[in-house]
Amino acid sequence: MQYQTITRDDQDGIAILTLNRPDVMNALNTQMRAEITHAVTEAGQQARVVVLTGTGRAFCSGQDLGDRANVSNINLERTLRDEYLPMLMAIVDCPVPVIAAVNGTAAGAGANLALVCDVVIATESASFIQAFSRIGLIPDAGGTWALPRTIGLQRAMGAALFADKISAAQAADWGMIWEMAADDTFAEVWMGRARHLAKGPTEAFKRIKQVMRASSGNSLEDQLILEGQLQGECGHTRDFKEGVLSFLEKRAPAFEGR
Template sequence: MNYETITTETREGMAVITMNRPDVMNALNTQMRAEITHAVSAAGQEARVVVLTGTGAAFCSGQDLGDRANMGNINLERTLRDEYIPMLNAIVDCPVPVIAAVNGTAAGAGANLALICDVTIATESASFIQAFSKIGLIPDAGGTWALPRTIGLQRAMGAALFAEKITATQAADWGMIWEVAADEAFEEVWKARATHLATGPSEAFKRIKQVMRASSGNSLEEQLLLEGQLQGQCGKSRDFMEGVMAFLQKRPAQFEGR
């Protein structure tokens, strides 16, 4: 598929999807949402890790408010249901880990797009803004689900009500994201993280994602049963045998991803 609002590159098991509308800070319009949905779904079948990042000074500034000529005709519920939910589900349901490499400002739906990914790595100068209340809206694109679970109700409520900028360092300190990297080292850091996942035990990584995502909706008993089921599957993989042999032989493991 030929994309117009994003670029894609796949090599050595790593698929990099780059939002490419720098003139509007990579704001999400209908076409971009559809292209991200398609690209993530396709990459999940071909790669061992997916990276989502942005071009220019921003990761993503959220909904493109200039996407429709007549703002009075916007049906936000339909837009979220028909365009945002498929995009977010593509990331959540992707069988391989998805890294958000936040290269700059992540605002509104752009912030929550980053937070719905499995791991979020941000450059030091990046920031996260739940900007919705500034235009009379509530956080969407999964923000009301992700934020209370990652940073607690008080901080989630404050982020939504006050719509203040949260720095990358603050986001990491709060547990909102995984890691902050110095601006000059940012690309090197996220590529190293992605390479680790692309060359690791992919079958285990897939099941880590599955079991972690399931935990919030499971009772302890249900989660323990799921752990047992998935661990049994991992125990039959070639990567498990290779990992054990490498440990016993005191050498680095050479995982095949199967």
């Protein structure tokens, strides 16, 4: 696929996908959603970590409302089912870690695009806004799933009802995101995190994603059984053997990702 709304840059096992519609604050239109879905799916088979970030002053301002000429003709259910669901599930099902490097405003579906990623790192001037109620909608793009699980029902409800801007510092304090970095070191921080993951035990990371995301729907017994199954699979990887050997030899491991 020839990308027109995003770019892809590969560095040392890291696939950096950059939303590239800065004139509309990287708002999501049909083409961008298709390109993100394709790029994440492809990068998950080729790279050892994927980074999703934005160009300009925003990460993503959400749905491109200018993408529809007539509001009365918008079929939101179809759009969410046929365009958002494949994009978000491509991230969830990606076999390698996906980092959201939130470089600025993340609003509406743009905020929830970030929150569905495995790790969110935001610059200190970034913000998250569940802006849906401002135009008579409910949070979508996975927001009603992610928010109660990350920040609890009360804060999720307040974020949805009031549509207040949540600063990066507040998001970090609430546990909505993993890390906030100073604006002048932001790129260095997220790239350092990406390099760390790219050199890590990829097969273990794949299973960490699987077992963590399964936990909210499992009983303790089911989760313990799944842990045992996936841990058994990890025990047969080259990276496990290298990890043990490097520990015994008191040196840094050289994981191959297999």
